[in-house]
Structures are given as structure tokens and as C-alpha cells.
Amino acid sequence: MNDYDIDPGVPEAIERFKLPESLGFGLVNAPVMFEAEWRDGRWERGRLKPYGRIELWPGARALHYGELVFEGLKAYRVGQPRPNLFRPDANCRRLQRSASRLSMPQVPEALFFQGISSVAHACSAIMPTQSGRSLYLRPFLFGTESGYMLRNSRTFCFMVIANPVESYASGSMQVVIERTEVRAAVGGVGEAKASANYAASLRASNAAVEQGRTVALWLDGNEHRYLQELSGMNLFAVLDGELHTPELDGAILPGITRDSLLVLARSLGYPVHERRIALDEVLEGIDSGRCGELFACGTAAIVAPIAMLAEREGREYKLRHTDVVAKQLRESLLAIQERRAPDPFGWTRELAPD
């Protein structure tokens, strides 16, 4: 017995689904989704449905006041009969912290796992099995009540959608230093995985792409001197052969990949440091050779090398090395995620049979 409902259209939706050869990242939708509603102060029974449009009041608060927080995690099934998830408990806790920052109701752990497991389980037969491919799960929580009063929504929806994905290969990134606009300031919602942060970052991201670069680099909101992160990935610098990453200052999103890399790198013998990192230190380090490598990390790309930092005006700071330490970390982490290597940290979690 499931303790959620399964729409009668689900088996046919899965049956009809054909996994295309080319997947991209987020281009192909899994044929099912999970949905549960919060009303009168409690969660109603969840439901697994065929993937499709949802109905929303035009005045829904998620649309007007940005009441939306989300998560992203991958299910892997490389050489395994059953899918396994990577640190899903950490995603669950982060969703709870994000919801709490936006005064939204908590998604209980059982409901979170019901959502991701029901979708991953229904999709297990159509999950990519080649190394580097996976099923990306996107849980999200949003306010559905219509109205403009300055308070929280009284009704919410928790959903999980999914996408079979290829490894998100960004190539070697060219990163534009954003010196004027701010993604997030300490005290704001930067450390919540809130859609609002992405809205704040889009103009600079677009400007970077228009200049033929890849993404923008965000600096702290106060002094515009210290590294924060990229719009959807955390940042690491290799300085004198040691790993440095900006400390979680309240504006930076606490990435699970970031956290995993700190643990993994330490176990591989790298000294690791979480601290405030001045942009000038990195730029001087690139010139002097002290900063040999920069890379970004996140669930989608895992570890993505950075080829250069660039000023909007054009000055370029090219890294001497790209994808040396980054490659070692990416391959080590992916081997654990795909369960091709031992998992000494207990990070992977096999889905229960039903």
C-alpha cells in the first residue's frame, strides 16, 4: 500500500515515454510528477500524476511575491538495478531552512521523501544508465493563495518534477566579475534556495552571455570586494596547491556539492580552507601564479573548471591550469555518486523497493 494516491494515467504515461538520445539539462521532462497541498494548517494526501500543466490562480502569491523555494538533486542508476540518491537528507534539511526563511510551512521529511521516491521509483525503468547521466529531481514549494495582503500565503503546493539529464558540461567557463549589481546581501534570502535569487542574477548572467562569456561572478553585497559564488554554483580557488572556498556568510547558498567537496578533498590530502576571500587576492594570485586553478561546483555540473575571470571592460585573467584538481575531484565524487567507488561517507541512499 502506498500512502499517496496514484493517478490512473500514470502507468500509461510511463509506458508511452521514450528516452531520447540527447537529453541536455532540463530539456526532457520525466512523464510523472508528485503534488501535495497544504491547507487549513496541514498537508493533504499526496498524489503521483502524469506530467502536465498545473492550474494556478493568476493572483497566486508565488507569482506576485516570489513565495517559491526549491531543491535539486540527482538519482543515479549506473550499473545498478535500483536508483540511488545522493545525500537527499541534506536537500530535505535545506528545503526546510529555505521554507523557514520565507515563512513557509515545513515539508516534513516523510513527505519530502515520498515526493522524490515516488517520482524516482516510477521513473526507474526509464532512467539513463550511462555514466554521467542521471534523473535530476526538482522538488519545490510555493504559495498558491490569491491576494495582495502583506502576509504569507495560507495555501501551498509541494511538487516534485524530474528530468533525465546528461552531465551538464559547461566546458571551461569564462566568468565576468560583476562589480555593480548584487545577487544577495547578508540578511537577505541568498542562503535560501529561493527563486528570487535567480531573478536578481539574470540580468548580469545575460550580459555575460552577450559578451561571449559564460556566467557572472558575484561579490559581497556590502563592499563588493569578496568572492561569493556564481549564480547557481559555489566557487573554489586552488592557492599554493590548497583549496579555498568562501565561507558561508549568510548570503552564499550552502551547496551540498561544496560541502561534499570539502570533505572529499580533505580525504584526498588537500588542505581546505573556508574563509573570506578577497577578489584582489585571487586576481593577483592569477597574475603571480599562486592561484593555479578556479572551479565552480553544484549538483548539475558537479565540478566545472574556470578558464578565466574577466572584467566587463574586457581585461582577462587567464588561469594557468584548468581542470587538474577540478577533474580529480569531479571524477572521485561522480564515482561515489554512481556507486562505482566505495562510499566511505555514507552519502548515497538506495531507494526502497516500494
Ligand SMILES: *Cc1c(COP(=O)(O)O)cnc(C)c1O
Ligand atoms: C543550488 C545552488 C548551488 C549549488 O548547490 P548544490 O547543493 O551543490 O547543488 C549554488 N548556488 C546557488 C545559488 C544555488 O541555487
